[in-house]
Amino acid sequence: MAIYGTRTRNASGVITLDTSVTALRSIYTLQVTGNGAWDQYFSIPQIKANSFVVVQSSTPNSAGGIEAWWSTGTLHLRRAYSLKWIVKVLSFGDAQDATADYGIRARNDSNLVQIDNSNKAIRVASSGSFAIGRRGAGDYITSGGGTFSPAITTTEEPMVFLRSDTGMMVCNYRVRGSPGAWTGFTVDGWFGGAFNTLYYTVKWMVGTSVATSPPSGDYGIRIKNELSEATFNSNDNLILLSGGAPSSDRFKVAGSDIAIGSTLWSSFQMPWTGSFDDYFLASSLLPQFYDGYTIYENPAGFHVGNRSVLQAYSGANAGTNASGVNGRTVFAGRPMRAL
Template sequence: MADLYGLRTRDASGVITLDTTITPVRSLKMMQVVGNGAFDQYISIPEIKAQSFVVVDTLADNGEYTWSPLAWYSTGQLQLRQPFNNTWQVMILSLGGEPFAAPGSYGIRASNNNIRTQIDSVNQVLSVRYNGRFNIGFQGPGSANQIQWADVTFPAPITTYERPLVFLNADNYMMVGNFSVKGSPGNWTGFRLKAWNNQPAHGDTALYPMYINWYCASYQAPTSAVGAYGASVKNAAGVRTFVTTANLSLLNGQPASNSFALSGNPIVAGPSYSPGFQMAWTGSYQDYVLANALFSATNIGATGQPFRENFGGFLPGNRSVLQMYTYNGGGTNPVTPNGRTLFASRPMKPL
């Protein structure tokens, strides 16, 4: 067994609240960019490093037609396809290990056999706020009852400017789309999504309920309960950037935004055509997938069908791939799910 070094803390019941042998998702930079109306817009962002990954998200709630642009990134550059003139939220996430942000900043850094953790006084970690479970889709063969939409309301609004990140998992099969977060900057109240079960493509499993677990995470300053103890980091203004009583949302897979490849039979219904695409996934039923951009629509501009739904998730009994479809009006020049920004995550502590 390899030697492990770093920091570990536990709460009063003995549950581990921080373990630097596990990499937490942390934010290197959060910013907004404005579209310039070009078909492809290239934006210089020096903070995007070779090992960074980027999430591009909308700041709007347009119901089932909430959309985000296709986005690709490389060292120092972000590419947005048809961003129109809208403002977009950009989160540059990191595995940790970059230099501390500025002279005088401080925190904790640990390296364990190439697993790196950095908690500092500038960059906040991503922590779980709320979680739950719902049932969506067909309710069994021959059942007239179909739950087409899930509509979740948070116990209290999340007050960050950027949308909270919503992660989804399922007991087995999951095919969902039309994702949106309800609310507006500073007042995010919940989320909604639609079932896209397809029995001809995925077998009889698609005729049964999809049991989906979810949690949402944000960079809102974490708080501690009275009497709690552990480690805490604050910035120069006294705002807490990290506390061990928070449940961190961990990075457990970093797909590239161009990792989907054409795979599997398309879904054809009359004139509509939805080609299938797959990317390699983690293989673990413990890992959640980020819903924000992956399952939202794509807006391809002034065509007969400007909004293209992206839907997908997990195939029956298979976590080695992530299956996606993009709805198209026909089979000519179909849109693909590449350009969707996503990653795999799991909570550090049980929900």
């Protein structure tokens, strides 16, 4: 069998990059500003047919949940108001970009890899776990989180991923720190319906697009941009997109709604990977959501023993079931090497 592309190993002989088996994607980051309209459309040529898009508020810990959909070359935002939004385009890196002057591109049949000064791979910067839920009668752990060690020095907010080996339902994602010194994150447990009695361990990892700057061994590949900043190091533990990137219209009305007081939480579900090893991107999925009248939690997670769907809820005081598609941005990821 012919092999095309690039393979690197570390001093112990462990493969650190293999373009024949590693579905490594790239990230292109930009910022858009709303014009106040309800529905807004932005031309973004970097969005290709197989891209996936993540949209986050440019103001950390605001009610920054937003509905987003995309098609080739176009981003559609609802309730963007006149705010600024960070847009991250993830792709196979299979197309030339006018701003990409330094890096590598490799092709292995349909597997395409590009890492350059504009499109950057995601690496694991820190990881850990914490418990949330009901330990006994009246005994609840209502929140948990993680500390980034060392602090993450990017200007843009880092990507935090969560998973559990059982069920989980969390909300109210908050990042700690500030641009250039992100120090950690916190989430709350959500206790609606069957999740009211659940006790579980949340496993987390945080990804950043900045490669390790100092040399980390005598083997591998390191790439720098025109400013001599390291943009890739094959000895880093890369975060891979798992099971394919979800499209922008897969969170659909499904499952059972939950009523809590005067709020009806409409149930949304997205087909998931089926694997308990896959994490979901929490930092774009779980921030609070402002519908123009009220700020709501944006809970999401997994039912016990089920990884065929990613479960989410959307609150409303109208008391009627939601209709259509929820445009939250999320994708599945896992570390290339065990944490």
